[in-house]
Amino acid sequence: MSSLITRVRLKQIEQLMDKGKRLDGRGLGDYREIKIEQGVIEKAEGSARVLLGKTEVLVGVKVETGEPFPDMPNNGVLTVNAELVPLASPSFEPGPPDENSIELARIVDRGIRESEAINTEKLCIEPGKKVFVVFVDIYVLNHDGNLIDASALAAVAALLNMKMPNYEVEDGEVKIKQGYTPLPMKAHPITVTLGKINNKLIVDPWLEEEQAMDSRLSMAINDEGNICAIQKGGAGYFTPQQILEASKIAQKKVAELRKKMDW
Amino acid sequence: MSEKPEKLISKKGLRLDGRKPDELRPIKIEVGILSNADGSAYIEQGKNKILAAAFGPKEMHPKHLSLPDRMVLRCRYHMAPFSVQERKSPAPSRREIELSKVIRESIEPSLFVEYYPRTGVDIFIEVLQADGGTRGASITAASLALADAGIPMRDLVVACAAGKVDDTVVLDLMDTEDKVGVADVPVAVMPNLNAVTLLQMDGILTPEEFEKALNLAMEGCKKIYDLQKEALKTRYMTVKQEEEVEE
Amino acid sequence: MPIFFEKKQLVTPGELLAEGDYLAGENAYAEDNKIYASRIGLADYDHKKVNVVALRAIYFPKVGDMVIGTILEVGFNGWTVDIKAPYTALLRASDVLSRPFKPQNDELSQVLNGGDLIVAKIASYDRAHDPQLTVGEPGLGKITRGQIIKVTPTKVPRVIGRKGSMISIIKQETGCQIILGLNGVILVTGKNPEDEELAMMAIQKIEEESHTSGLTDRVTQFLKKEKAKREENKNE
Numbered sequence A: 001m002s003s004l005i006t007r008v009r010l011k012q013i014e015q016l017m018d019k020g021k022r023l024d025g026r027g028l029g030d031y032r033e034i035k036i037e038q039g040v041i042e043k044a045e046g047s048a049r050v051l052l053g054k055t056e057v058l059v060g061v062k063v064e065t066g067e068p069f070p071d072m073p074n075n076g077v078l079t080v081n082a083e084l085v086p087l088a089s090p091s092f093e094p095g096p097p098d099e100n101s102i103e104l105a106r107i108v109d110r111g112i113r114e115s116e117a118i119n120t121e122k123l124c125i126e127p128g129k130k131v132f133v134v135f136v137d138i139y140v141l142n143h144d145g146n147l148i149d150a151s152a153l154a155a156v157a158a159l160l161n162m163k164m165p166n167y168e169v170e171d172g173e174v175k176i177k178q179g180y181t182p183l184p185m186k187a188h189p190i191t192v193t194l195g196k197i198n199n200k201l202i203v204d205p206w207l208e209e210e211q212a213m214d215s216r217l218s219m220a221i222n223d224e225g226n227i228c229a230i231q232k233g234g235a236g237y238f239t240p241q242q243i244l245e246a247s248k249i250a251q252k253k254v255a256e257l258r259k260k261m262d263w
Numbered sequence B: 001m002s003e004k005p006e007k008l009i010s011k012k013g014l015r016l017d018g019r020k021p022d023e024l025r026p027i028k029i030e031v032g033i034l035s036n037a038d039g040s041a042y043i044e045q046g047k048n049k050i051l052a053a054a055f056g057p058k059e060m061h062p063k064h065l066s067l068p069d070r071m072v073l074r075c076r077y078h079m080a081p082f083s084v085q086e087r088k089s090p091a092p093s094r095r096e097i098e099l100s101k102v103i104r105e106s107i108e109p110s111l112f113v114e115y116y117p118r119t120g121v122d123i124f125i126e127v128l129q130a131d132g133g134t135r136g137a138s139i140t141a142a143s144l145a146l147a148d149a150g151i152p153m154r155d156l157v158v159a160c161a162a163g164k165v166d167d168t169v170v171l172d173l174m175d176t177e178d179k180v181g182v183a184d185v186p187v188a189v190m191p192n193l194n195a196v197t198l199l200q201m202d203g204i205l206t207p208e209e210f211e212k213a214l215n216l217a218m219e220g221c222k223k224i225y226d227l228q229k230e231a232l233k234t235r236y237m238t239v240k241q242e243e244e245v246e247e
Numbered sequence C: 001m002p003i004f005f006e007k008k009q010l011v012t013p014g015e016l017l018a019e020g021d022y023l024a025g026e027n028a029y030a031e032d033n034k035i036y037a038s039r040i041g042l043a044d045y046d047h048k049k050v051n052v053v054a055l056r057a058i059y060f061p062k063v064g065d066m067v068i069g070t071i072l073e074v075g076f077n078g079w080t081v082d083i084k085a086p087y088t089a090l091l092r093a094s095d096v097l098s099r100p101f102k103p104q105n106d107e108l109s110q111v112l113n114g115g116d117l118i119v120a121k122i123a124s125y126d127r128a129h130d131p132q133l134t135v136g137e138p139g140l141g142k143i144t145r146g147q148i149i150k151v152t153p154t155k156v157p158r159v160i161g162r163k164g165s166m167i168s169i170i171k172q173e174t175g176c177q178i179i180l181g182l183n184g185v186i187l188v189t190g191k192n193p194e195d196e197e198l199a200m201m202a203i204q205k206i207e208e209e210s211h212t213s214g215l216t217d218r219v220t221q222f223l224k225k226e227k228a229k230r231e232e233n234k235n236e
Helices: A007-018 A099-114 A147-161 A207-212 A240-261 B094-110 B134-148 B175-180 B207-246 C153-160 C162-174 C193-209 C215-235
Strands: A034-038 A046-052 A055-066 A077-084 A124-126 A130-142 A163-170 A173-182 A190-197 A200-203 A215-221 A227-233 B027-031 B039-045 B048-059 B072-079 B119-129 B158-165 B168-171 B183-190 B195-205 C009-011 C016-019 C028-031 C034-037 C041-046 C049-054 C066-074 C078-082 C089-092 C117-126 C129-134 C141-143 C147-150 C177-180 C185-189
Touching: A007 A190, A007 A207, A034 A147, A034 A240, A046 A147, A055 A147, A077 A099, A077 A147, A099 A130, A099 A147, A099 A190, A099 A215, A099 A227, A099 B094, A099 B195, A124 A163, A130 A147, A147 A190, A147 A215, A190 A207, A190 A240, A200 A240, A215 A240, A227 B094, A227 B207, A240 B195, A240 B207, B027 B134, B027 B207, B039 B134, B048 B134, B072 B094, B072 B134, B094 B119, B094 B134, B094 B183, B094 B195, B119 B134, B134 B158, B134 B183, B134 B207, B158 B175, B158 B195, B158 B207, B168 B207, B183 B207, B195 B207, B207 C009, C016 C049, C028 C049, C066 C089, C066 C185, C089 C117, C147 C193, C153 C162, C153 C177, C153 C193, C162 C177, C162 C193, C162 C215, C185 C193, C193 C215
Parallel strands: A077 A130, B072 B119, C089 C129
Antiparallel strands: A034 A046, A046 A055, A055 A130, A124 A130, A163 A173, A190 A200, A190 A215, A215 A227, A227 B195, B027 B039, B039 B048, B048 B119, B158 B168, B158 B183, B183 B195, C009 C041, C016 C034, C028 C034, C041 C049, C066 C078, C066 C117, C078 C089, C117 C129, C117 C141, C147 C185, C177 C185
């Protein structure tokens, strides 16, 4: 997708792909090694660190109290934000969130929101007046490709790790007490991203493959195997057949990952 | 402020605005309506009213944003404060920023960017009134604006959304259906090349329902494509008709 | 081996024009053994070459083309010129002044200033550099009188007409001198602004109706009618 890759390298990638292999020895449908660590930031109400190959994403969850949205008075608020921190890649510049970090945050948000992973009604303290606001902040620490899947995994892992502050309502005032209670999650969505190079689909593109590919397709799938979010990105295109093929591959990969992580 | 309707599809199988599940909203398209833009188009789709303008190709300012071997496309999707029920702040929202990106990525594959190195093309989309499916209508208009500017392309890009409402897969969701419905699948395509350049989805669909929605959206796109071509041709044909009326 | 259109049919970008052993000409491209249009225009073919005469195009600089441009900025050793193309053109001071250029002594803005019109030729151009202009030939240089009108560059031949038929009618009926820049900018110089306006209206009409037939007759009619109208208004 960028012009940073040399023609020689691109040819290498394409020739290997013709044989069903990739530069790092993976098959076209293989994920890199995944490592998940939870509870790494004690001051956050929930946190997780994911290593997807060398891509590293840290997600911290902070819980505060606030007012509900006027059209959803019985529901708490979930908000997802992403930062492509400059130290993660020479291509990330300091400054307010750009279109890439906003897109990343919104894709992860959709996966969690549409699958109803968190029951936002359980975040309600006083209907119409006070609710818990859950901030999910995605911090990309090292960019080696496929930030979407890594961030989505880290976000869900952090939410699984999240503990809600205990509270009691005294004289109409909300008082936060000691102690925490974990928030049960209703769903564990998993996102699979495929890249397209030379009209072939690969799973979990790493950095150089991202530079070679013309577009990507990400699909978030819930525990029942239903699709809850899709996002095509990049300046290329897919045929309808490729889209349906990608859907099948994504289903398969999600089932494998679910088993591996016991979600 | 607004009540949420109980059922979006009646027993007769009709939607809230009387449409059948596979029916598009009424569409009106005009090309070349802005005299200052290099190319422009206006679309009405249901209650959506959207204006698109293209400027370029021309040298980019600042220059360091240009690329030595190709044209750079910039796109700004923006909603007017009065376009929605509750006034929207004029400052770009996160949604507008994401949509600007996906709309740009839906159109870029259609352009021959290598023809004009070191230049930029700007697309401006202003949503004057919104009622669901604005990104689709915006893409349809933006592609026409580029053709009107004389920028060479592989095909026009046309877009529309399908989704699921109650238990039915439907075409071209309006705002209520989008907000209260089960799923929304916007699709953009270059019909002659069978190339899908935009695909998003939010909601919950089984893989089979998704396939159904994708196919339905593609069919809707093909119908809108005919209207796109007609609108583009009309821009150049009206003069002939005026002549005949005079004589 | 099929061709899918009739000669002079109006086609839109992406429309399938031909399949089989054909070549893509102007405003058309080939993919997978098929030829498609890349711009809106009138499709045509010449033996194996499929072309589209674009109704809407952008001027692409070519060495040797005569163009009409507007001075944008006075620089250190030359001027930047707007030739209504994706690229700004450059005119070097050394090209304009007939003697060696001394930055300390010569005031460039007195020779050509922002907003001035020039007729020039494209001396050099490539993908990596902006076009360079020259005014070093007879007939080129600063324009002191007249008005300009812009048309799509592909319609300039239509303004000329077959064997110059169209342009001679305009010149005849309006008494104006007309210089056609290949970048679509046309200079009209007449004895008075009314004559110039008349010529510009005729050129505008040609741009809008360029894809129709019988245009030369209609333009002649139009000019005669307008002139008659003006005579009437004068006599009232």
